[in-house]
Amino acid sequence: MTAYVYNTMTKKREPFEPKEPGKLSMYACGLTVYDKSHIGHAMQAIIYDMIRNYFEFRGYEVTYVRNYTDVDDKIIERAALENKPALVYSQEMIDLSLKDMALLGVKPATIEPKVSEHIPEIIELIQKLIDKGHAYESQGDVYFEVRSFPKYGCLSNRDPEELRSGSRIEINQQKNDPLDFALWKRAKEGEVSWTSPWGEGRPGWHIECSAMAEKYLGREFDIHGGGRDLIFPHHENEIAQSCAAHDSCYARYWIHNGLILVDGQKMGKSKGNFYTIQDAVKAFHPEAIRYTILKSHYTANIDFCDSAFHDAYSRMLYFYNTFKRVEEIREQFPDAEATPPANITVPNIKDAFIEVMDDDFNTVAAIREINAGFKFINDLVAAKKPKMKQKAGVILAVADEIKTCLGILGLCQNPSKQALAEIQEYLIRARNIDPAEVEARLQERVAARENKEWQKADDIRESLIADGIAVMDTPQGTEWQVLPHKPKACDKEA
RNA sequence: GGCGAUGUAGCCAAAUGGCUAAGGCAGAGGUCUGCAAAACCUUUAUUUGCCGGUUCGAGUCCGGCCAUCGCCUCCA
Numbered sequence: 001m002t003a004y005v006y007n008t009m010t011k012k013r014e015p016f017e018p019k020e021p022g023k024l025s026m027y028a029c030g031l032t033v034y035d036k037s038h039i040g041h042a043m044q045a046i047i048y049d050m051i052r053n054y055f056e057f058r059g060y061e062v063t064y065v066r067n068y069t070d071v072d073d074k075i076i077e078r079a080a081l082e083n084k085p086a087l088v089y090s091q092e093m094i095d096l097s098l099k100d101m102a103l104l105g106v107k108p109a110t111i112e113p114k115v116s117e118h119i120p121e122i123i124e125l126i127q128k129l130i131d132k133g134h135a136y137e138s139q140g141d142v143y144f145e146v147r148s149f150p151k152y153g154c155l156s157n158r159d160p161e162e163l164r165s166g167s168r169i170e171i172n173q174q175k176n177d178p179l180d181f182a183l184w185k186r187a188k189e190g191e192v193s194w195t196s197p198w199g200e201g202r203p204g205w206h207i208e209c210s211a212m213a214e215k216y217l218g219r220e221f222d223i224h225g226g227g228r229d230l231i232f233p234h235h236e237n238e239i240a241q242s243c244a245a246h247d248s249c250y251a252r253y254w255i256h257n258g259l260i261l262v263d264g265q266k267m268g269k270s271k272g273n274f275y276t277i278q279d280a281v282k283a284f285h286p287e288a289i290r291y292t293i294l295k296s297h298y299t300a301n302i303d304f305c306d307s308a309f310h311d312a313y314s315r316m317l318y319f320y321n322t323f324k325r326v327e328e329i330r331e332q333f334p335d336a337e338a339t340p341p342a343n344i345t346v347p348n349i350k351d352a353f354i355e356v357m358d359d360d361f362n363t364v365a366a367i368r369e370i371n372a373g374f375k376f377i378n379d380l381v382a383a384k385k386p387k388m389k390q391k392a393g394v395i396l397a398v399a400d401e402i403k404t405c406l407g408i409l410g411l412c413q414n415p416s417k418q419a420l421a422e423i424q425e426y427l428i429r430a431r432n433i434d435p436a437e438v439e440a441r442l443q444e445r446v447a448a449r450e451n452k453e454w455q456k457a458d459d460i461r462e463s464l465i466a467d468g469i470a471v472m473d474t475p476q477g478t479e480w481q482v483l484p485h486k487p488k489a490c491d492k493e494a
Numbered sequence: 495g496g497c498g499a500u501g502u503a504g505c506c507a508a509a510u511g512g513c514u515a516a517g518g519c520a521g522a523g524g525u526c527u528g529c530a531a532a533a534c535c536u537u538u539a540u541u542u543g544c545c546g547g548u549u550c551g552a553g554u555c556c557g558g559c560c561a562u563c564g565c566c567u568c569c570a
Binding site: 028029032037040042043047072158162163205228232233257259260265295296299310311314317318322325359360362364369371372379449452454461462465471479480486 | 495496497498499500505506507508509510516517518519520525526527528529530531532533534535562563564565566567568569570
């Protein structure tokens with residue numbers, strides 16, 4: 001079976017053929033670390049983490065490069081505010097980001113290069129562009145000559161002439177053409193800088209990705225990804241630099257993820273609708289965040305609002321409650337055989353999962369297939385017909401299968417009791433519930449039930465439900481769990 | 495203004511021309527239960543923003559219109 005990938009360059013879904021059979025080389029534009037990571041970064045990281053997991057699952061040897069841009073104007077500005085050297089400040093942000101990402105189940109990329117450690121490669125690439133007539137030095141800066149690259153605009157379908165006539169292009173006397181962009185910036189007094197053939201300075205924005213992708217993945221590699229908002233100018237400029245320098249094709253497939261919206265608008269600091277990962281993780285359980293991101297196709301935008309999480313919590317509770325049942329069965333029947341009883345058809349979750357994931361990483365449909373597995377398990381557990389002894393093995397086998405699939409999405413890999421307790425903590429906090437008080441009311445109810453004072457017991461239960469607390473009488477005693485909030489429509493007026 | 499994306503049920507969201515338009519959430523009915531909860535079963539779009547066209551066949555392709563969003567300045 002072949003995987004299909006939507007390629008932004010051709011605007012078509014194409015069969016994925018790696019440059020080298022069995023290997024995947026992927027570059028995703030990572031962070032410019034001038035501040036704490038936000039959930040937009042998290043979305044991007046989660047999506048490429050999922051793609052990497054999936055290719056590994058399919059047997060590819062994956063080299064996934066995700067860079068840190070640790071030198072730029074904003075970093076210098078912020079570091080100065082905090083009275084720190086720029087690279088010290090950016091390293092702190094990198095360390096924070098790694099912690100934040102780990103909370104969301106994002107593994108570090110295979111290689112996470114930093115700009116500050118690749119200055120020689122960058123200088124070499126710039127020199128090559130100058131030598132080939134694609135770049136020029138001007139008062140200590142070096143600019144890429146857009147006119148020298150006829151294909152400019154091929155990714156974003158922009159016409160350089162129309163861009164030039166646009167009023168928003170900054171006029172800069174040092175440039176030959178308003179579209180030319182900086183490869184190297186002369187250092188101002190006191191700024192972090194490196195020695196180059198053009199004097200003291202530092203790299204411009206786009207060049208670092210071209211240089212580092214080439215170093216770790218070669219001049220031509222398989223997948224280049226990033227947020228949709230990077231298509232122009234960032235990725236367009238990368239293409240110009242790399243292709244002009246080497247006359248080669250650079251990335252074979254371009255993929256772009258959607259963006260996080262808040263109140264229907266792109267999240268951004270200037271709009272004040274901004275969540276750092278730390279904000280988000282404080283408000284919502286990390287797995288609920290991950291689920292919320294993967295329950296849409298990666299190219300879609302996601303509106304990040306309270307109501308989006310009702311669904312996520314409902315599902316996380318369902319998944320983990322089911323796994324809790326499965327774990328109890330496993331304890332009871334550790335050696336159960338996976339041969340299904342005669343009249344039971346076992347769904348092939350894994351194949352269905354692969355089929356939809358091969359179709360441009362359709363995580364939405366993948367979750368649908370996983371749902372079918374859960375339903376099968378719960379159905380079989382509830383059924384009276386085959387004795388548990390006979391069906392336990394099948395239940396365990398299907399549970400293992402869906403757990404593998406969920407693992408590729410980065411979900412449900414924790415012990416269920418622990419995960420359920422964590423989710424409960426979030427819901428308790430969100431609803432402002434006092435567990436001690438709940439326990440007290442529950443004790444009252446237990447007493448009422450023992451006296452068969454059903455009305456009183458039911459009244460207590462109803463009052464707890466009104467507070468979002470579901471009460472469950474089980475043979476082991478009475479348990480309770482907090483339910484997610486009823487969904488409200490996202491307020492798109494803002 | 496240019497470029498691009500999106501518009502599918504009360505809400506979220508799949509479906510890359512072809513069997514009765516997935517799945518989830520919320521709602522309704524049922525099984526189980528003292529009653530519930532959880533779980534399970536049944537049910538909820540004669541129709542995909544609007545208008546035209548291509549086709550044996552359109553949510554899907556083409557044209558026009560409307561609406562929302564993004565990029566064109568730093569952005570994941």
